Amino acid sequence: xxxxxxxxxxxxxxxxxxxxxxxxxxxxxxxxxxxxxxxxxxxxxxxxxxxxxxxxxxxxxxxxxxxxxxxxxxxxxxxxxxxxxxxxxxxxxxxxxxxxxxxxxxxxxxxxxxxxxxxxxxxxxxxxxxxxxxxxxxxxxxxxxxxxxxxxxxxxxxxxxxxxxxxxxxxxxxxxxxxxxxxxxxxxxxxxxxxxx
Numbered sequence: 452x453x454x455x456x457x458x459x460x461x462x463x464x465x466x467x468x469x470x471x472x473x474x475x476x477x478x479x480x481x482x483x484x485x486x487x488x489x490x491x492x493x494x495x496x497x498x499x500x501x502x503x504x505x506x507x508x509x510x511x512x513x514x515x516x517x518x519x520x521x522x523x524x525x526x527x528x529x530x531x532x533x534x535x536x537x538x539x540x541x542x543x544x545x546x547x548x549x550x551x552x553x554x555x556x557x558x559x560x561x562x563x564x565x566x567x568x569x570x571x572x573x574x575x576x577x578x579x580x581x582x583x584x585x586x587x588x589x590x591x592x593x594x595x596x597x598x599x600x601x602x603x604x605x606x607x608x609x610x611x612x613x614x615x616x617x618x619x620x621x622x623x624x625x626x627x628x629x630x631x632x633x634x635x636x637x638x639x640x641x642x643x644x645x646x647x648x
Contacts, residue, residue: 471574472526475546476514476638480566480586484512486635489580489621498623501580503635511637514570514629518642520607523547526571526579528619540619542581542612544571549607550646551596558643559608563589567612570628571620578623587614 478485484503492499503512524546531539548555566586571579581587592610623631629638 469574470525471522472524472544472571473519473521473574474572475517475519475544476570476572477517477562478512478514478568480568480582482512486512486568486580486583489583498580498621501628501632501635511633511635512568513637513639515639516642517546517548520547520549522574526573531615539615539617541615542587542620544587544610544612546610546612547605547607548610549605551606552643552645552647554643554645555608555647559594559610562610563592565589569612569614570623576625578625578628580621580623580628582614582616583621584616585614587612 486501486503488502489498490500490502491497525544527543529541529543531537531541548559566588567582569581569587571581573579590611590613592608595605595607595609629636
């Protein structure tokens, strides 16, 4: 029972945080350099290091940045418990990425069919690592470009993703993980942002 005892209470937090997420960073779960673990520092809840598989070619996992529509995307974690003592944490996402383009057609298809490790940046500037052991995958969504009627209707992608892990998503703090864990993570500079016209 030593693992489920507490040594302090929790006070009331003053206001100042906001909801929502603004960026996600995706990495191929089956990359030769995928992340395999984290090291917690002496401060409870903070992460001191991440560990990536190493190969002859690289020891850094490449992640790709996706900018999300403002105040339109969400990240929640559901606690799952079983009568036999099982506990898991299910991460659930809904992302909105507006606009259509030729490259979006193939890129979004890749995302729908793949398995991912993910870092999430919320609107408070906090980074979270999701899908470390089991990955994250698309479970549904909409290509919102066929049923629009008025000029103001949404054109783009609504993507639902889910992952389940034995622990909650790791809080990586507010420092960029691509600086803090620079020997394990690489941020690709490749992005596209030209809409279909």
